[in-house]
Amino acid sequence: MLRFPNPGSTINNFVAVYRAAINQLRGCEVTLDNLLAATVRANLATSSGHSGHEAIARSTRPDRSKDPLYNQLKMYAELFRALGWFHPTDRRALINRFTLLGEQVAAAGPHYSSLLGECVLGIAHPSHTLTIKGDYNLRPFSAILQTMLQCDGALSRDEMIVGPLSVSSDRTHKDIFNVASRINELRRHPDELYAAMADLVHVRGVKKTTFENYTRWPIAVMRDLGWARKDKLPYRDSNKTFQVHRLTDVGEAIAYRVSKSADLRADQVDTLPTQYKSALALTTHYSMLSRSGFDISHVQNSLSEISETYLKALERLEIDPEQPLLFSPFQSMTTTDIADAFNQATPVQSVSRTNSLDTSIKAGSGTGVGRGPRNHLFVAPNFVDRVPSESKAHDKDLSEELQKLRRTEGSVQAATAAFLEAHSKDNQMAFYPLVSSMFRIIGFQCDYSRAGVNYQRWDAWIITKGTAIPIEIKSPTEEQFLSTKAVRQALENKIVLLSRGGLVTKAGVSTLIVGYKIPNERSEMSTLIDDIFSTYEISIGVIDLRVLATLAIKAVCEEITIDSNQLIRLRGFLDG
């Protein structure tokens, strides 16, 4: 499948990043760090929960491949190049310069949509200015629009993936017809498309979510340009419907224009003599601008002078002059041909201006990489002898289950893994009692709130040392991975308990979150836990099922448990 990077979801921001860059760096060669600095200065960059220079500081890493902001700007740069707004310099692939076409985008101000649409249609592979993986002979947006026309005016995201974005060539009408025919067949039943996607995933060795990510930018473009809107379609042989992106009137008009246009590609233009290429480049460039609402009156005389050469070029290409042309010179011709046609000088300034990154902002320069040092939020349990607490009916069965797991699996680690797997599909009705039972096994008085008791806003509570610890529980069916949503709810639980009473608690006592798994990227949760503590002096502790199971197994097998003084003040992730 043709891959589109996804630096962000709105075209407004996308264009704003380019505009910020060109306004600050006009005339320069542009590295990714220059682009990054320009984006930050324009308040368009965030990372690790921060903005501005703090975002850069927290993003920057010695290994740039792990630098989220840098990678995001890399994606922007790739798309700018695809759109003809950046051209590569001769020196290195990651150094670019602004193009005349990009200048026009900036000059359009808020009226950039039409020109953006032309540039989007102008993306075509192969291209002299952008190398991509895969052997594609494809003008992707043209392929998508024309396929939509033949598929009831609409395509779903998955249909785009298996259809026009996975076809190796769209050079002929038959190519499009074949794609559309296949899509229409797949609409018989949901299983058909499902199988087609599964096949693609298997063949390419790429996850489905990755394919989906590759469509985000093109879908956002079509949405924000007003070419498509969301709709639903029924399957032919099923009661189910599926979400599609349907052409609007504007999108349909664009699609029809595209279908009737002569689609001129780089390999055809390469065969032309230089003067023909120049005439073609100039005429099509300014025609594109004219269609996009620019006033080309003062270049009209110059264009008239080359019109004869332009017509000869079309004749050589066997294109009817009356037929609309689908061609964007800055996106299809070599940089040398462009420079010849537009008599352009190369930039004189390189990257030494103050627009470079402040070199004092390095990884670990005080604010820390990523979310900053977070070690204080990963807390190993302090173990003490277990004092059995009051048990309930289910506790004995659970204790025996845990003991058996420990015996059969051979280690605590293996036993907890098996326990996790066994409870991976628990809903609230199963998970809440399970959690409270496990706390009792560990040695704490614990119970869970019953449905319908609205004043008990917390899902469970522990009573220890005469004080209540509210617990927010997220079952695996609610959330596989805990998130900031649970943090907010845990905070609210504590506030409500302090305000309304019902159970005795104190301000310094923690509020807990128990869930199936903690997220792989824990930074947002941990930063928020720190923010909440620094602001409200409320401690939020997080225990996932693996750690809880570890504690419970140790309790039944080794008669040890977590120190209640630690639990009552837990802040961060209990790390068993």
Add this chain to the structure above:
Amino acid sequence: MADIVPHKDIAKHSGTARNYREQATHLEFEGLDAPVTVVLRSGERGTGTCLGCYDAPCMWIELSSAVLPKTLMAFPRDPDPRVCPTRAITWNSAQQIVDVSPDLCIGCGLCAARCPYGAISITSDGTAHVVSDDPDSLAVEPHSMDEFGGHPIPTRTGAIGQPNSSPLADLPTTITNLEDSARTVLVRNLLTQCGLPCLTRRRGDQNVRMDGVFAVDENRVGVVETEFGTSVLESPRSLLEAVAVLHGRYDLAVYAVEPLSVVLHLPNNRSEYFQVIQDIDYVLGIRCRSVTVGALAALMWRFTTLSTLPAGLFSTQPGSTDLLVGIRETVAPGFPDVEPYPASYRPVK
């Protein structure tokens, strides 16, 4: 031939394509379907007409008007400067006027409220109507560019329409059908037009833990969370998170932050929403305010300014959940008790 050519719709200079004979000092709004009366400095009166502003306040909003504390100047705002949430208003370069697409217009009245020349009113069909034929011959050829001293800031009286008239009454349906970005633009611009210059986060930016911030005064910043679905109870929690982030990452004092929920409907009194707000106030000393889109729009339709965000405005607690009481006590005595739609001023009983 590397010529950069201008876009036809870009302002070549500041100013307007036409001018009134004298500066506009006052605009009188007579409700739906009635053209706006403009009063000039000389006392001359007539129907307002489009003067073809090159920087069209009816189309573009100045985001830099939100003056935030230094630590928040890097707030990663949505750079979209459009006024109209649905992009219904466009520049007609051939005639040097603005056009409104009735198919796209939702009749929110933002353009009408922002036009400094009284050219736009709202019809009972729920769309904006632009007068451009200068029926009372108030317009003359433009002054020279050097003489343009900026758009006037006329006083405004009357109302764009009754609060319960069609466009505002239909807001719940309208908003439900809007794209998320359009809703955000609507809320941002309503707050800004009511005197609380607002910046909203960029769509999809999960690093920014709040929907938006707005300037209250030199000592206070507002943070806004919008919740148009059924999860209104999420809003106070989100506000607490936002306050914590502003304190923890932007060094703002907690007391300097004014949290505001913008919702579609006020939840009913039995909902935990108001109780949780009270709990937060009791335990943390943070007063979370609430306002509906309908109430904001109704306030804007009567040109009410909220710029000091006085205590008591949009504040609720169990047993006292009527927004109109606070509105009348603080910013608009005598504000009519006409709800745009049920639960826009007070919970439904």
